[in-house]
Amino acid sequence: MSSMTRFEYLTVPLIIHATKQILDNYGSDGWELVQVVPGPNPENLVAYMKRPLTDS
Template sequence: MTTWEYLTTPLLIHNTAAILNNWGKQGWELVQVVPGPEGGLVAYFKRPSGGGADQAANTGLDAAATAARQFEGD
């Protein structure tokens, strides 16, 4: 049976494709996009879990750092 790990992230309207492509390159599949609690949009992703919790956590943190740099224009 496949087990999943999940991720949520805000989507910036002016940079949506870059954000989605960044997470897709990390193996995340977009599940849905919903309005955020304070406006804007929130994306929900999933991917099969594996490689140990530490590896998955580090991959997610690395992807988040990459996305943050894109938002800042670096």
């Protein structure tokens, strides 16, 4: 039986003035920040998040 960790992924729009609050909220749900990239306009960013899949 393989014990390889599997992940699920999520993209989250970030508002420049609330990035810490948004990332803290997702972090408390077990999401880990992988990367932040520019969004569709200068006021927005997009965060790529991952967390281990749980077998439930």
